[in-house]
Amino acid sequence: MRIRTAVLISGRGSNLKSLITACSAEVFPAEIVLVISNVPNAPGLNHARAAGIPQQVIAHTEFQRREDFDSALDAVLQEEKIGLICLAGFMRILGDGFVARWQGRLINIHPSLLPSFRGTRVHERAVESGVRISGCTVHYVTPEMDSGPAIVQAAVPVGPDDTTEALAARVLEAEHKIYPQALKMVADRSVRLENGKTVFGAYRCAGEFLINPAEG
Ligand code: GAR
Numbered sequence: 001m002r003i004r005t006a007v008l009i010s011g012r013g014s015n016l017k018s019l020i021t022a023c024s025a026e027v028f029p030a031e032i033v034l035v036i037s038n039v040p041n042a043p044g045l046n047h048a049r050a051a052g053i054p055q056q057v058i059a060h061t062e063f064q065r066r067e068d069f070d071s072a073l074d075a076v077l078q079e080e081k082i083g084l085i086c087l088a089g090f091m092r093i094l095g096d097g098f099v100a101r102w103q104g105r106l107i108n109i110h111p112s113l114l115p116s117f118r119g120t121r122v123h124e125r126a127v128e129s130g131v132r133i134s135g136c137t138v139h140y141v142t143p144e145m146d147s148g149p150a151i152v153q154a155a156v157p158v159g160p161d162d163t164t165e166a167l168a169a170r171v172l173e174a175e176h177k178i179y180p181q182a183l184k185m186v187a188d189r190s191v192r193l194e195n196g197k198t199v200f201g202a203y204r205c206a207g208e209f210l211i212n213p214a215e216g
Pocket residue numbers: 009011012013014015016044088089090109110111119172175
């Protein structure tokens with residue numbers, strides 16, 4: 001039985017696309033059965049449409065309180081018997097109640113090597129700071145934003161002349177590799193969240209989930 005997975009987006013949806021591609025493999029432990037956007041007409045919804053995946057828009061602007069948006073979202077996810085949620089460029093903070101309810105079944109991708117550069121304007125801040133390595137992280141979502149334990153990370157070099165856009169594009173390529181990898185690990189229970197930490201079962205060797213920037 002493949003785990004019924006929902007992907008939540010707010011925009012372009014390139015990570016959604018990489019997850020759809022991975023899930024279309026003959027053998028994959030997750031099936032994307034629903035795509036939800038909090039932004040009407042988000043371009044990423046086209047990827048769901050092209051793949052024949054049901055989609056829903058739950059516009060946060062229609063709710064006065066964050067909890068009401070979270071409840072509406074939760075109701076749809078329960079109704080669809082979702083077992084796993086992937087946030088993929090979903091730019092809404094989810095409340096503590098929602099996060100607690102979905103703990104261990106809610107993962108996110110962030111375009112930095114967490115805990116560096118939490119929040120927004122990530123690539124701009126990375127370039128400004130002069131770091132030589134940035135990257136991306138797939139992590140379990142916990143109540144504090146961008147703070148949950150990592151499942152997979154990829155390191156990406158930062159060139160001395162990199163613009164924000166150049167770095168963003170390089171990191172995005174790595175995101176498209178690690179998100180499917182992390183989804184597979186969570187869905188087939190090779191990893192789990194326990195006492196606020198990621199516990200690795202079958203994947204004990206760091207080489208399995210570190211993407212080496214030298215590989216190009
Ligand atoms: C991605 O770079 C993702 O890591 C980032 O938004 C972008 C969405 O792109 N997410 C965050 O910054 C969350 N804190 P996409 O819509 O093409 O997948």
